[in-house]
Amino acid sequence: MTPNEVRWCCIGFKSAYTIGPHRGVNAVLTSRKQPLRFALHFRPVEPRDLDAFRASRLPFETSLVSEMVIVYCPWCGEDLDKKYHKQIAGLEALHPLVTLELPDLPGPPRSTE
Numbered sequence: 001m002t003p004n005e006v007r008w009c010c011i012g013f014k015s016a017y018t019i020g021p022h023r024g025v026n027a028v029l030t031s032r033k034q035p036l037r038f039a040l041h042f043r044p045v046e047p048r049d050l051d052a053f054r055a056s057r058l059p060f061e062t063s064l065v066s067e068m069v070i071v072y073c074p075w076c077g078e079d080l081d082k083k084y085h086k087q088i089a090g091l092e093a094l095h096p097l098v099t100l101e102l103p104d105l106p107g108p109p110r111s112t113e
Contacts (some may be wrong), residue, residue, distance in 0.1 A: 001090040009083050012075030016040070020095055021047060028098040029091050030069075035081035036088070040074065041098070042066045 008014035016027035023046045031037035043065050045053045050064070072079055084091060 001087055001093075003090050003094045006087050006090040006094075007083075009073050009078035009080075010076035013073045013078075016075075017091070018094060021098070027070075028095065029084075029088075030067075030098055032088055032092075032097065034085065035071075036085055038070050038080045038084075039098075040068045040070055042068075 023043050026041045030039050
């Protein structure tokens with residue numbers, strides 16, 4: 001199956017999945033074991049800007065990505081495993097499996113008082 005043959009449950013899920021790992025909300029496949037596991041990733045920084053962001057030494061802690069596991073499409077309510085279990089090849093051709101294994105970022109200096 002090619003990415004063009006994926007039968008999307010709705011335009012909202014298609015948009016969130018096909019955009020890839022960019023700033024904003026992204027739908028991702030995180031496990032191909034049955035049942036399939038999908039998640040929404042929330043990214044505040046574009047991948048191309050990560051080095052500059054890391055070097056900025058913000059005075060507070062922040063997350064580069066947050067993940068929320070989903071079973072149903074948040075836009076139309078479709079059961080994602082039932083909809084996509086026979087379309088894994090098309091989904092993976094768009095984007096491989098995504099896991100959250102990010103390096104720790106240096107945080108702001110901590111007060112010892």
